[in-house]
Amino acid sequence: MSSTALRRISVATLTAALVVGVTAGCSREDASTGAKAKSTASGGKVRIGLVQVNQQAIFFNQMNAGAEAAAKKTGADLTVFNANDDAVQQTQAVQNFVQQGYDAVIVEAIDVNGIKPALRAAAKAGVKVIAVDGIIDDPAVDVQVGVDNAAAGKQMGAFVNAYDSAHHVTAKIGVVGALNSYIQNLRKDSFAAAVKAKGATVVQTVDGKNTQEGAATAAENLLTAQKGMNTVYATGEPSLLGTVAAVKSAGAQNRVKVFGWDLTKQAIDGIDAGFVAGVVQQDPKTEGTKAVEAAVSLVGGKTVTKKIDVPVTIVTEKNVDPYRSIFK
Template sequence: MRLFKLLVGCAAVVAMCSTALGSALADTFALVNINQQALFFNQINEGAQKAADAAGAKLVIFNANNVPSAQNDAIENYITQKVDGIILVAIDVNGVKPAITAAKAAGIPVIAIDAQIPDGDNVAFIGVDNTKAGEDIGKFYADYVKSEMGGTAKIGIVGALNSFIQNQRLDGFKKAVTDSGQAITFLDTVDGQNVQETALSASENLMTANPDMTTLYATGEPALLGAVSAVTSQGRTGDVKVFGWDLTKQAIQGIDDGWVVAVVQQDPAGEGKAAVEALAKLKKGEKVEPIINIPVTIVTKENVDQYRAMFK
């Protein structure tokens, strides 16, 4: 009996040691995100966390709260902490490059998601071709104006001028609309700064200054939330058609009611998941593709049902 107890005790000690050793050897990945207000960024976090749990890795998440310099500081701190890899959702794609280069010099791979880093030292980019997707929604918009509005419209823009990728979405949209040959007049572009409350005020000002506006394009989730709220509060749902990016519960209601026409839907959870999986591969010495594209879907009344469960 004493021998049995001794063996059980030894086994328990070995198990405890193995658990502690496994914990000590677990990879640590850092995710430097833009904010935790937008559902989009929270879904990135969720996808990354699930992938980290599946890989037995530790994930730490930093919220920059829309401050570009905070992302640089966070990366420098993670370099000091010797994390095994960094995932970055960049605000200022040029300003953050020195921090990425410093991480590379320290042997820490950086994977950019959502926003590409021009000539950056990140090992890979995971996300959407924002310019092309902007063109796609622009073509959809122009076709809608042609078929449903007699080929004539006046459009206002709610953007986030501090966001490189949202500017890409705007540029692609404008190009496609201009190339369409429809009689579409661009009115003002207002800056929602990627903050819902700011986008709401900007949208209200946009509509007040342009009472003849017939359509509106929002380049991101906070912009679309602000625009939808403004159109509703000002009683313009009957004469302003809305197009934008990133579904929300409010946008789906607008689609059901017929005044939100189309929304570009990304897969943020898929981006976060793919980024963690790529870092895990790199840690094992495997290679990853330098560009991993995540497809988008233009959501309309015809296909919105498949997205309802996300917002219940």
């Protein structure tokens, strides 16, 4: 990647690299003082560690692509860490990045509360901290980049209300969530409040555990248990993928309308088939770009707004075409 170094690493690799990072002689001052010092391990470049959730979901890979492009443009040295859905590995990665003298860490947190001690230690050591997507409410975070998930869940609730009104339907809604995900619970709760306020009923919530296989099983059980259900709301990419698969497997395309988060080819196929009515599409590439730009600016001593909002789009049959080339 031209002059900008990009690495994708696992926790074992990062831990092993710690010895190299320390013996390379970073010029960061004593971490206990909290003083900021620029790392020289990458020839004077800003060194940024991106702590990612996984590298299976399209969403996270698009975020990585945006971050990589921004690092190349700004001349920063970016390392992407893959936690493989393990919150403990994320904490260890932050700690290791700090010990190796990185200038900034960007975190897409699995556990937004559990990661806080590591981020506080990073901030004390003079490392700039950027939270992306998942909201981490803590003074250690210099900048929060991403979607207002509660507001977007409410926006999707209003969309479902308008859809039902236009089609003269009273919604009986099943939710396929990820109850271990803070941000997906925000999407679930704000959506439910919005639809209930207009007379809809949430008949059942099932836990897809933030995996496609788990969501497919949960959605199948939901479809079997709730014969009168006419709407399903999926709170994330794995939940929506699993729901689409379950609806097709059960032959329920004419029985329910599906609404959810994060486009995939399968979701677009569902839109074309008519049973997926609306999908909240985030802009993860822009989130990655903005996070790296914020990190570089902060390390350079510039002022950056505390919150950088990235808006969402609700994709329907009317505006899906521009996304087809992305999700082939």
